[in-house]
Amino acid sequence: MTTPPGIARVSVSTVGSRIAFVVAALAAPCGAAFAQSTATRIEEGTLTEVVVSATRVQGTGLIQAETAPKARTTVSDEYIETQMAGQSVINSLNLVPGVNFTNSDPYGSSGGNLRMRSFDGNRISLMLDGIQLNDTGNYAMYTNQQLDPEIIERVAVNMGTTDVDSPTASATGGTINIISVRPKHDPGMAAQASFGSDSYQRYYLRGDTGAFGPWDTEALLAVSYQQYDKFKGPGELEKTQINGRIYQDLGDGDFISLAFHGNKNRNNFYRNLSKAEIAANGYDFDNDPTCTRPAPGAGAQNEATSATGTTSLCTNYYNVRSNPSDTANIRMQSSFGLTDSLTLTVDPSFQYTLANGGGITVFAENDRRLIGTATGGTDLNGDGDLLDRVSLFTPNNTNTRRYSLNSSLIWELNDTNMLRLGYTLDYGKHRQTGQHGPLQADGDPENVFAGRQGQAIPTADGSQLRGRDRYTVAELNQVSLSYSGRLMDEKLRLSLGLRAPFFERELNQYCFTQVSNGTQYCTTQVPNAANAQGYVTFPGGGTTTYLAPYDRTVKYDKVLPNVGLSYEFVPGNTVYTSYAKGFSAPRTDNLYNVQIQNVEPETTDSIELGYRYTGSTLIATAAAWTTDFHNRIVSSFDPELGYSVDRNVGDVDLYGFDASLGFDIIENLSLYGSASYIHSEVQNDVLISPTVVLPTEGMELVETPEWTLGTRLQYKIGGATLGLQGKYVAERYATDINDESAPSYTVFDADARYDFEMFGMSSFIQLNVINVADKDYLGSVATSRFASATSPFGSVTQPPLYSVGSPRTFQVTVNASF
Numbered sequence: 024m025t026t027p028p029g030i031a032r033v034s035v036s037t038v039g040s041r042i043a044f045v046v047a048a049l050a051a052p053c054g055a056a057f058a059q060s061t062a063t064r065i066e067e068g069t070l071t072e073v074v075v076s077a078t079r080v081q082g083t084g085l086i087q088a089e090t091a092p093k094a095r096t097t098v099s100d101e102y103i104e105t106q107m108a109g110q111s112v113i114n115s116l117n118l119v120p121g122v123n124f125t126n127s128d129p130y131g132s133s134g135g136n137l138r139m140r141s142f143d144g145n146r147i148s149l150m151l152d153g154i155q156l157n158d159t160g161n162y163a164m165y166t167n168q169q170l171d172p173e174i175i176e177r178v179a180v181n182m183g184t185t186d187v188d189s190p191t192a193s194a195t196g197g198t199i200n201i202i203s204v205r206p207k208h209d210p211g212m213a214a215q216a217s218f219g220s221d222s223y224q225r226y227y228l229r230g231d232t233g234a235f236g237p238w239d240t241e242a243l244l245a246v247s248y249q250q251y252d253k254f255k256g257p258g259e260l261e262k263t264q265i266n267g268r269i270y271q272d273l274g275d276g277d278f279i280s281l282a283f284h285g286n287k288n289r290n291n292f293y294r295n296l297s298k299a300e301i302a303a304n305g306y307d308f309d310n311d312p313t314c315t316r317p318a319p320g321a322g323a324q325n326e327a328t329s330a331t332g333t334t335s336l337c338t339n340y341y342n343v344r345s346n347p348s349d350t351a352n353i354r355m356q357s358s359f360g361l362t363d364s365l366t367l368t369v370d371p372s373f374q375y376t377l378a379n380g381g382g383i384t385v386f387a388e389n390d391r392r393l394i395g396t397a398t399g400g401t402d403l404n405g406d407g408d409l410l411d412r413v414s415l416f417t418p419n420n421t422n423t424r425r426y427s428l429n430s431s432l433i434w435e436l437n438d439t440n441m442l443r444l445g446y447t448l449d450y451g452k453h454r455q456t457g458q459h460g461p462l463q464a465d466g467d468p469e470n471v472f473a474g475r476q477g478q479a480i481p482t483a484d485g486s487q488l489r490g491r492d493r494y495t496v497a498e499l500n501q502v503s504l505s506y507s508g509r510l511m512d513e514k515l516r517l518s519l520g521l522r523a524p525f526f527e528r529e530l531n532q533y534c535f536t537q538v539s540n541g542t543q544y545c546t547t548q549v550p551n552a553a554n555a556q557g558y559v560t561f562p563g564g565g566t567t568t569y570l571a572p573y574d575r576t577v578k579y580d581k582v583l584p585n586v587g588l589s590y591e592f593v594p595g596n597t598v599y600t601s602y603a604k605g606f607s608a609p610r611t612d613n614l615y616n617v618q619i620q621n622v623e624p625e626t627t628d629s630i631e632l633g634y635r636y637t638g639s640t641l642i643a644t645a646a647a648w649t650t651d652f653h654n655r656i657v658s659s660f661d662p663e664l665g666y667s668v669d670r671n672v673g674d675v676d677l678y679g680f681d682a683s684l685g686f687d688i689i690e691n692l693s694l695y696g697s698a699s700y701i702h703s704e705v706q707n708d709v710l711i712s713p714t715v716v717l718p719t720e721g722m723e724l725v726e727t728p729e730w731t732l733g734t735r736l737q738y739k740i741g742g743a744t745l746g747l748q749g750k751y752v753a754e755r756y757a758t759d760i761n762d763e764s765a766p767s768y769t770v771f772d773a774d775a776r777y778d779f780e781m782f783g784m785s786s787f788i789q790l791n792v793i794n795v796a797d798k799d800y801l802g803s804v805a806t807s808r809f810a811s812a813t814s815p816f817g818s819v820t821q822p823p824l825y826s827v828g829s830p831r832t833f834q835v836t837v838n839a840s841f
Contacts, residue, residue, distance in 0.1 A: 256309020
């Protein structure tokens, strides 16, 4: 890979050398004052800093002085508010060393891909005020569904580690916790409007009651609406969000807080492109603006691309490439002093999700799934015959109801020593269905959730046509124990913790599963008798074999230690080291396989050694780290079974170096810079057929840039603030054997803001410009095993696909508050 100019390339290949590399570098990334739960914030002595900023924050808001003996970085609201209004808060982490986020559009509503020290978003725990936000099934992180940036206090990032009470069964790569704001003590209102490129419009309104009633209760309510066109191709993105919070101070540090959040997205997808498509059609190539369907009538109408195929002529029509989602949560945080030295924290929550990713499939009207136990078929287009092949809207809906509790008992032994015992429950009911629905004459779905909320497709025997039907209960019971101490006149800080997650998945598969490829086959047909392996066939279905519907329960548990030690050897100069073990249980899709495999959880062992400097004008950090990634789960071929299954295929060795600094050059001029180097090396090959081994040993992980650099220069004069920031991302491999890659790129953004008083109101006007140079580049990567169509590893059914980076985009925001 290409090394940025002026930076020496580091080459270390052995495990021993990697440890030496860590020790020699003596470095550690900066940390935040905030962790996740109420208990963690009390233990670290930072709970009150949500209101009173006791920690020194450098002028850009991207780095602050830290004391926690672990690798943690905080991004404050001072920086977040300089970014685009309505933008995903995850994009605000993109200048943090070790983090790379590729946004799918300029305003954030299309989501994006996150990598943190090579780990993808599914292996990073995302939390809001301590509650787990990752999907309960596949641990996916949905960056477009996050809290509006105006009500975020700050975001804390744990690099490669969790906190001792992190409510997660998936975080091998670290954690991100979003901390929301408290209601203001004085009453007030804020109104904001934003307009920009691509017909962008957004409106935001917030009201604070101030302290009211006999107990000085505080509350806030905020609503927003956002809508804009895609920057390429047809379609639009629309978001509506509401947030609220009630806060009651109980005195002596005790409190109760109840918050709620609701988010509604109605989005059209951008079309991801292969390099061949970009070469042939350009970066602006996208989905089709219209769908032409044959008029129902006499004879046979065929809407497929072939005589017997299931791919629709309208497969790329923009309104079937949609991503609707409805999400909500209610979360409580509380702290109760039982005695002078004993504190109880209780943080319960509830979450709701309904979402899908669109889809379209052609069905023959005499398809056996439409017949079921009856005869004949179903007239899908209403022309009076059963001769047609008709397109249907076929999204896979996911509906989740999630109940969680994070509680701790904290015992302050004295002013400098503390013990904590914690318990976490995370109980998710995960319903995955695929009720199909009709399309209108112009190709638009009758309902964005198809047959789940709209008109279903009846079968001849009175049931409904489905493409998926399963129900999973994911239950995490976790206990944790930790000690934290401040010794030697508080120069030495020690943190010792044990986290013991007990994770269970109850699996209920209500459809048949095709043995050869794992495709679900949902039908009411009566199968033939099972063969010796327990598989079935269907009358008239040839020799294709299926696994019958089933239920099963799997359980995983692990004891996960984490240790941190820091020492301030000279005022303002601190060294520290930390160790943490991570754990990620197999995902739902890994477990709904034809052949039940004894897949072990993925685990990580992460070591870090570091140095921090905190001065009056300079905050600097540097970190060297190493992570051993064990039991990596991928889909690989089983020669005895004759098909691919998900299994543990070996390890990945990771090591790297992070550095960042914040320098207040003069009173009003601030500079931030970050650099990150990541080396990844896969340790095993993967068997993909009876005779073909994919040579992945020695390869680098996909979508992981070896180098990233970030910078921001910010100048304040009077009421004006000017900012210029940039990010360099090195080459990223797009295939497992590293035979195709996304080129390196550098993108700059700019912002300008003017704060002023008008008619007794505090107001500002802000201009944001992203991709100032209007550079063409490739963003997120949908990776594949290999790219070459002439490779000895087989044919390429799907080459790597890339999202196109956002072009130069302008946004103007006007705000008034009192």
